[in-house]
Amino acid sequence: MTRYAGNVAAIRDLVRDQEVHRDVYVSEEVFQLEMEHMFPNSWVYVGHDSQVPNPGDYFGTTIGTQPILLVRHTDGTVKVLHNRCPHKGTRITSETCGNAGKFFRCPYHAWSFRTDGSLLAIPLKKGYENTGFEQSHAASGMAPVRHVRNYRGFVFAKINNGGLDFEEFFGESLSSFDNMIDRSPVGQLKVAGGVLRYMHNCNWKMLVENQTDTCHPMVAHESSAGTVVEVWKKAPPGTKKPMAVEIIAPFMSPYEFFENMGIRIWDNGHGHTGVHHSIHSDYSAVPGYFDKMKAAYGEERAKAILGENRHNTVYFPNIMIKGPIQLLRHFKPIAANKTLVESWTFQLVDAPDMLLERTLMYNRLINAPTSIVGHDDLEMYERAQEGLHSNGNEWVNLQRLYSPDEAGQTNVAVNGTSEWPMRHQFRAWTKFMTMGM
Amino acid sequence: MSMVTEAQVKNAIPTDQELIDFLVREARLIDQQRFDEWLDLYADDAFYWMPLEWNQTDPRLTCSLMYEDKLLLSIRVERLKGARTFSQKPKSRCHHVLQTPQVDSRDPAANNYVTWTPMHYIETRMDEQTLYAAWATHHLSVENGRLKIKLKRVDLINCDAAFGNIQLFM
Numbered sequence: 001m002t003r004y005a006g007n008v009a010a011i012r013d014l015v016r017d018q019e020v021h022r023d024v025y026v027s028e029e030v031f032q033l034e035m036e037h038m039f040p041n042s043w044v045y046v047g048h049d050s051q052v053p054n055p056g057d058y059f060g061t062t063i064g065t066q067p068i069l070l071v072r073h074t075d076g077t078v079k080v081l082h083n084r085c086p087h088k089g090t091r092i093t094s095e096t097c098g099n100a101g102k103f104f105r106c107p108y109h110a111w112s113f114r115t116d117g118s119l120l121a122i123p124l125k126k127g128y129e130n131t132g133f134e135q136s137h138a139a140s141g142m143a144p145v146r147h148v149r150n151y152r153g154f155v156f157a158k159i160n161n162g163g164l165d166f167e168e169f170f171g172e173s174l175s176s177f178d179n180m181i182d183r184s185p186v187g188q189l190k191v192a193g194g195v196l197r198y199m200h201n202c203n204w205k206m207l208v209e210n211q212t213d214t215c216h217p218m219v220a221h222e223s224s225a226g227t228v229v230e231v232w233k234k235a236p237p238g239t240k241k242p243m244a245v246e247i248i249a250p251f252m253s254p255y256e257f258f259e260n261m262g263i264r265i266w267d268n269g270h271g272h273t274g275v276h277h278s279i280h281s282d283y284s285a286v287p288g289y290f291d292k293m294k295a296a297y298g299e300e301r302a303k304a305i306l307g308e309n310r311h312n313t314v315y316f317p318n319i320m321i322k323g324p325i326q327l328l329r330h331f332k333p334i335a336a337n338k339t340l341v342e343s344w345t346f347q348l349v350d351a352p353d354m355l356l357e358r359t360l361m362y363n364r365l366i367n368a369p370t371s372i373v374g375h376d377d378l379e380m381y382e383r384a385q386e387g388l389h390s391n392g393n394e395w396v397n398l399q400r401l402y403s404p405d406e407a408g409q410t411n412v413a414v415n416g417t418s419e420w421p422m423r424h425q426f427r428a429w430t431k432f433m434t435m436g437m
Numbered sequence: 438m439s440m441v442t443e444a445q446v447k448n449a450i451p452t453d454q455e456l457i458d459f460l461v462r463e464a465r466l467i468d469q470q471r472f473d474e475w476l477d478l479y480a481d482d483a484f485y486w487m488p489l490e491w492n493q494t495d496p497r498l499t500c501s502l503m504y505e506d507k508l509l510l511s512i513r514v515e516r517l518k519g520a521r522t523f524s525q526k527p528k529s530r531c532h533h534v535l536q537t538p539q540v541d542s543r544d545p546a547a548n549n550y551v552t553w554t555p556m557h558y559i560e561t562r563m564d565e566q567t568l569y570a571a572w573a574t575h576h577l578s579v580e581n582g583r584l585k586i587k588l589k590r591v592d593l594i595n596c597d598a599a600f601g602n603i604q605l606f607m
Contacts, residue, residue, distance in 0.1 A: 194489050194500040197599035223522035227515045231508070244509055340599055345500065353498060360500045365509075369600035370487060370502040372516055378602055379524035 004029050008434045015426045017407075018399040022388040024429070025203040025396075031336035033433060038317065039064030040159035041432040043169045045319045045330060046070050048346070049078050049153050050190040051097065056115055058104075059097045062332055063159060067091055068145060070155055073115045074102065080145040080157040081117045085109075086138040104142070117142035152181050153189055162436045164268070172411055173270035176313035180323035182305045184348035185296035189326065192347035193360045197340060198369045202381035204318060204339040205425075207331045210377060211312040211320040212273050212421035214258035215400070217251045220380055224372040225251035243284075247362050248373065250279035261311070261416040265409070269316025269428030271421040275413045278311035280324035286354045314421065316428050325359050329367065337385050343367035398422045441465050443474075445582050450545045457538045459584045460554055460575060464533035467606050472514040475606070476507070480578070480585040483507055487591045487607070502596070502603075513606075529562040529604045541574075548578040549587075558607045570594045571607055 004010050004027070011033070014021040023030050044063045051059045052072040059070045060083055067083040069092070083091050085106040092104050092113075103120050105112045112120045119141035122128065133139055147158035149166040154177060156166065163169075181189055200207065210216070217225065228248045232241075262275030274280070293302035313321050318331040326346040331339055345359045366373045388396070401418035407427065414420055441462050446455055459478075466475040479485075486496055487503040496504040505513070516522055538554040554573040559566060576588040591607045 193498065194597075196489065196500060196502075197597070199599040199601050201601070220523070223516050223519045223524070224512075226521075227512050227519060231512050231515055235508075242506075242508060244506075357497050360498065363500055364502070364504065368489075368500075368502050370603045372513060375524040375602050375604060 002029060004033055006437065008437050011433050012430055015430045018402050019395040019397050020426050022394050022396060025205060025385065026336055026388050028336045035064040037437055038429065038433045041163045041435045042317050043156040043158045043166055044317065045315065046080055046155045046157050048191045049150055049155055052078065054099065056099045056101050058093060058100055060093050063157060064333060069093065071115050078150055078155055079116050080148045082143045082145065084142065085111060086141060087111050092142065113141045117144045151177060169268055170270065171267050173266040173315065176272055176310055176321060176323055179305060179308045179310065180321060180326055183326065184351055185292045186350045188349040189346040190349055191344060192356060193345040196343040196363055196368050198367065198374060200339045200341055200378055200381060201337055202339060202385040203336055204331045204333040206381045206384060207339060207341060208314060208318060208425060209422045211314050212263060212271060214273060214417050218254065220376045221251045221373060224376055225249060243358060243361055244365060246283055247365055251373065253279065255417065258416045262413045263416050263418055263421055264413045265420055265424050267410045269425040270314060271424060272310045272313035273416060274309055274311030278309040280311060281309040286352050289352050289355065292351065316425055325362050327359055327363060446579050446584055449579060451550065451579060451584060453540045456540055456550055456552055456577060460538045460552060461535060464535055468532055472517060476511055476514050478586050479507055479510065480580060480587050481507055483586050483588065485510055485589050488596055491596060524602065524604065527563060529560055531605045532559045550577045552577065560603065560605055569607065
């Protein structure tokens with residue numbers, strides 16, 4: 001039964017000013033339409049170019065549920081290809097990442113492709129003579145994703161030809177990437193430390209929404225962060241506060257802290273928490289780091305860079321970055337009720353190792369499948385995924401601090417507990433779902 | 438009644454059997470959810486390490502699933518008792534199946550004994566039952582006539598897989 005395919009009005013009706021229909025989370029049909037329309041119409045994060053440093057290096061990932069490859073071409077540029085042999089559809093690479101050498105070779109029939117996807121050779125080529133092969137889709141090789149942008153190392157791609165160009169799509173929100181990258185004295189990041197993979201039995205949008213939900217930490221994380229605070233109180237006076245306590249304890253900050261920290265809203269579903277301060281504001285200084293930053297940027301600029309303490313920046317549709325600790329979470333949709341969360345960490349090139357150590361500790365303590373903080377969140381998502389099947393109420397409420405004139409506004413900073421970012425995400429969702437439908 | 442009493446090491450140098458008995462007892466304390474007694478098996482400067490990477494050598498600049506000192510382990514144990522620990526309502530249960538532990542190295546002069554225990558670990562919660570296969574490497578030493586864990590390293594054979602919640606201790 002189809003209710004939504006080709007029915008723009010029905011899709012628009014799922015999102016109201018202050019609430020959204022449960023089908024955006026539970027309907028498999030809506031999920032399929034997200035994969036067909038919303039993700040291909042958006043600029044979606046692919047990977048970081050430090051993952052493919054040398055010609056022939058590749059990294060396999062997904063845009064929505066479509067398998068794609070990030071690859072360093074022989075000319076040094078970064079390409080994004082559909083990871084599919086044009087012959088029979090076989091996924092070209094078996095490993096997630098590796099080096100293809102000068103060309104990809106399909107493991108099924110040995111068709112081979114240059115690292116920009118173009119067809120290099122086919123065995124028994126004579127068999128295609130006088131068949132009109134040159135005019136086939138297959139003859140053009142592995143299909144490239146046409147719209148690719150490498151923004152200071154972060155690679156995004158858009159599958160569809162329509163829609164917004166890169167600058168229009170992201171606008172001022174790229175300042176969060178800038179700040180994360182500028183924290184390196186040489187303005188460069190490198191993927192480091194390994195990726196944490198965490199399977200969630202819930203809809204991917206629950207994770208995205210949660211990145212700007214500031215009314216849950218002191219409730220849901222009482223079990224983890226609250227226990228940290230309680231256990232730490234029993235430490236003998238004068239004990240040096242461990243890095244782990246510095247990282248976890250701020251999750252228990254009171255409502256007032258989150259209200260005052262502010263949220264900024266940009267166009268197209270992007271936004272960030274922590275306009276004035278955040279849970280990352282009070283970390284101990286890392287010896288030697290500020291001096292390097294000062295030498296690189298001058299004192300004033302170095303202070304400005306490090307003074308930004310943005311908490312979570314959401315880039316619609318499905319990543320979040322944390323500038324002050326160089327971390328990126330990728331919420332990869334698998335099904336309406338299944339999401340793979342990848343948490344990536346970055347090293348600030350030419351900065352002290354202790355910064356990477358803190359990044360990795362944060363990732364392990366907050367984002368790992370073995371993290372007690374992560375357990376708190378996943379429990380809530382899974383309960384929501386089940387609870388939404390109740391017919392008691394078909395609508396999810398996103399009304400906190402709603403203002404009737406908010407829809408057209410952008411780049412505004414508001415009360416840190418507002419659900420405006422979530423409402424804005426759903427405005428973007430409707431826009432990119434129905435674009436060209 | 439304590440069904441698993443803590444045995445003293447009869448001499449300053451533990452026998453292989455005493456090492457093995459200790460490891461079996463550790464697993465049983467976890468399975469019986471006697472987490473305070475379990476925590477007491479760890480030295481004050483102990484670490485519990487679960488690598489994320491196959492053959493990982495560095496716990497500091499490579500991410501791990503767990504690399505926890507005794508403070509963090511005690512926070513986990515306290516959390517399991519919490520009234521608002523929602524991911525443990527209802528509680529998880531677990532079960533260890535150990536192969537006979539092997540004593541890989543004995544260094545009485547350094548008071549350091551290293552053991553190797555292949556195991557299957559099953560964690561359950563509600564209708565879900567999940568099986569993990571792992572090797573546990575223990576670094577043990579004798580303190581005041583009792584064996585203590587200095588380091589427990591748990592290498593999952595699928596350490597880099599995408600997992601759901603792993604809530605208890607392997």
